[in-house]
Amino acid sequence: MAEMAEWLRSRRVTEVECLVADMSGVARGKILPTEKFLISAGESGLRLPDSVFAQTVTGDFVDSEVIDYTEPDLILHPDPATLRLVPWYDEPTAQVICDARHRAGEPCVMAPREVLRRVLALYAERGWKPVVAPELEFYLCKRNLDPDYPLEAPVGKSGRAETGRQSYGIDAVNEFDPVFEDMYDWCEAQGLDVDTLIHEGGAAQVEINFDHGDALSLADQVFIFKRTVRQAALKHGIYATFMAKPHQSEPGSAMHIHQSVVSVDTGENLFSDPDGRDTPLFLSHIAGLQKYLHEAMALIGPNVNSYRRLVKDFAAPINTHWGLENRTVGLRVPASRPHARRIENRIPGADANSYLAIATSLICGWLGMEEGLEPTAPLQKSAYVMKSQRLPRHLLDALYNLRRSSALREALGDDFVTMFLEVKAAEHDAYQQVISAWEREHLLLNV
Known part of the structure; x- marks a missing residue:
């Protein structure tokens, strides 16, 4: 943590984006002022509900067999090897990819990054x-x-x-x-x-x-x-x-x-x-x-x-x-x-x-x-x-x-596969509700 603090302060970084990839590869997480990030990360206070991995690409949450309906928090652990500047912002901003773990310290098996580690x-x-x-x-x-x-x-x-x-x-x-x-x-x-x-x-x-x-x-x-x-x-x-x-x-x-x-x-x-x-x-x-x-x-x-x-x-x-x-x-x-x-x-x-x-x-x-x-x-x-x-x-x-x-x-991991299937099935259900231009063009007046 001391090395991250020195890195951020030497570059006068004002904000830090803490990122995790959801099932679709969408960047989820939270943005914190640098000093708040250092305090929270040092105290394992960076948190997101575990339902972040039960989220579809459209932003909907699915009812899951493997995630508790109470949505307990996961702890985000920043990986120092992934700390980078975000070059497209005017103000000095950093981004860091985080590993998601449960409060007892075990990895969240639904996190795609953890699946690759496995x-x-x-x-x-x-x-x-x-x-x-x-x-x-x-x-x-x-x-x-x-x-x-x-x-x-x-x-x-x-x-x-x-x-x-x-x-x-x-x-x-x-x-x-x-x-x-x-x-x-x-x-x-x-x-x-x-x-x-x-x-x-x-x-x-x-x-x-x-x-x-x-x-x-x-x-x-x-x-x-x-x-x-x-x-x-x-x-x-x-x-x-x-x-x-x-x-x-x-x-x-x-x-x-x-x-x-x-x-x-x-x-x-x-x-x-x-x-x-x-x-x-x-x-x-x-x-x-x-x-x-x-x-x-x-x-x-x-x-x-x-x-x-x-x-x-x-x-x-x-x-x-x-x-x-x-x-x-x-x-x-x-x-x-x-x-x-x-x-x-x-x-x-x-x-x-x-x-x-x-x-x-x-x-x-x-x-x-x-x-x-x-x-x-x-x-x-x-x-x-x-x-x-x-x-x-x-x-x-x-x-x-x-x-x-x-x-x-x-x-x-059985829980990961189940969660992935639930998310993708929900996305397919949402897709099925959409009437395409092809259907309107060829079926509207012909059937």
Whole structure:
């Protein structure tokens, strides 16, 4: 606490945002004056009701089997490693990600950050350490004040909105230089390890790659990065969205997760032997992803909109086949040197909670390694012509699969899985109350 106090005072920080990620990855918490924060944090006085994790993306609370109706407080414990300045405010302001614990000190098992910690502990018990590198796609779009109207691409510095596909286009990215300059400056100020920026296949769609590293740190960074990009876009009068499928006629946005496993003792990549051959652990990791992603799909495709992205017409994965340098499969193995051997899980959407997406991808691989599973043969043709191993097509199907998964309940925690299912079922019920424009257009006068 003394080091945090010195850090805050040396930067003349006036306020501190204390953050937790809810089930949807929304930043929840409270804002305190710096001195009040230091007193409260030192006395374990930072509190939020445990119902914060029973909150839907629309802000409603669900009746839960696992949370007491009296809503007891959780204690927020700031993680000093996550203390950062918030660069988009005029007054010096800091943010810190907190771990949620019960009053007796035990972790709150419903907290997504704790779920990832739980998965990493399973790896650590075997002397393994995951290494991940997320790739996050998102769209820039014109301000949309009426949700009944489709989104439009924003106007860039040329004065025109982008209409065509400009994959990897340099000048297309430069249309929005002011946004990306602020984004990079703010990422640097927050210590976010962002790497490459490219234009993706949709109009005003871009992708940011993160440097590989520790799974918990990268999940924290993606959580903060989403806030950062939204604020950079708003500063310039436009929106940034991480919806999985924001446009009807454009590709969806993914959160590709590159993952490998190294030995804690030696640091060696366990996916490749010194001669560059695939190891049994590597193949079992792939097999675990193939077997369990069907059951875990709701965690990496958590919204109704998530499943609009998973269609072959827009080069998105529709199954869990794997292959070397094959972008049609759900599980791609990039060509690499032995020490960098990894799997790219291309199935998670950009709308997924970063903690849950990384935890899910890693636990599926861990189960495969634990069970000694064997994968299918690597696919050397297009995965879109294959009828086997198709992913769930709708949120309700994915929730059904997760509800029945004893392996994921045991690995991720039964109370967490129950709480997640309750929140997502409530969100789906709310969605079912909405009459879409398609229904009004095609059914109003025809049926």
